[in-house]
Amino acid sequence: MSGADAGDAGPGAPPPGDATDHERAQGGHHAHAPTPLRVSRRPWLAAGIIALIAVALVGTVIVYSERRPFGFELDLMTALAAARTPAVTSGALALDLLGGGVLSNVVLPIVIVAGLLLWRRPWAALYFGIAALASAGVTRLVKVLVGRVRPEDILVQPDFGSFPSGHSSAAALIATALGLVFMRTWVWVVGIAWTVLMMLSRMYLGAHWLSDTIGGALVGAGVALIVWAPLAYRLYRENRLPHPPIWRSVDTSAKA
Structure with missing residues (x-):
């Protein structure tokens, strides 16, 4: 994340260019931290809003077309059905289990929030919890409003509403939120x-x-970006702190 929004730093924050000196004055706890970056929220917030507007537009088109699939989607579905194999189907069914239902919407978010808290990231835990709830709520709302019928050649027993995919929204929420929290390429x-x-x-x-x-x-992705924006500076500052698990002291970790 680059680029500076002068008003993004928040009240009482040090000037972006003086971040390193400010942290040294606090006792040198951040000597191991990444190079200071300025947190620019506006482009990411705009991207999140545009993503949700795109969803609204596509949903409107689907409703206007009497909730039928587009022609290219019928061709793609036919090709995928013809290419099914036992091995790939087993893998897809495993993803169906991992990415939906109670496991994905309740258990996994609780595990992630608990992990963030255990590793001293309370702002990240708050952010992820809010984003997960908001994403699930928006997904359910759009499903009800659009009411699109699912494909007929289906191998699982899903809930009502085909648009948008709840599994896909949950996966993208986790990917985007954790990417913004940890700011690491591999994430x-x-x-x-x-x-x-x-x-x-x-x-x-x-x-x-x-x-x-x-x-x-x-x-x-859109919900994750929108919820991230007001917490961006706090999340960035938190990311620069040591993160030993709560059963270890910060001082011990800093010396290690």
């Missing part, structure tokens, strides 16, 4: 790979059309 790479695999598995199983999975990914 983004793993998160994007997880989201793409989830989207492909939903179409492979016949649970969603292509536009459903894209809409779900946009919901998850």
Whole structure:
């Protein structure tokens, strides 16, 4: 994240260019931290808003077209159904279990929040919890409003509403939120790979059309960006602190 918004630093924050000196004055706890960066929120917030606007537009088109799939989606679904194999189907069913229901919407978010708290990231835990709830709520609302029918050749028993894909939105939410929390390339790479695999598995199983999975990914990523914006500076400052687990002291970690 680069670029400076002078008003983004928050009240009482040190000037961006003086961040390192300010932290040395606090006792040198951040000597190991990454190079100071300025937190620019506006482009990311705009991206999140644009993503949700895109979902609204696609949903409107779907409703206007009497909730039928687009022609290219029928061709793609036919091709995927013809390419099914036992091994790939087993993997897709495993993703169906991991990416939806109570496991994905309740258990996994609780585990992530608990892990962030245990490793001294309370602002990250708060951010992820709010983002996960908001993403699930937006996904459910759009499902009800659009009411799109799912494909007929389906291998699982999903809930009501095909647009957007709840599995895809949950995967994109986790990928985007954790990417913003940890600010590490490998987290983004793993998160994007997880989201793409989830989207492909939903179409492979016949649970969603292509536009459903894209809409779900946009919901998850968009909500994560919008919720991140007001907490961005606090999350960045928190990320620069030591993060030993709560059963270890910070001083011991800093000396290690």
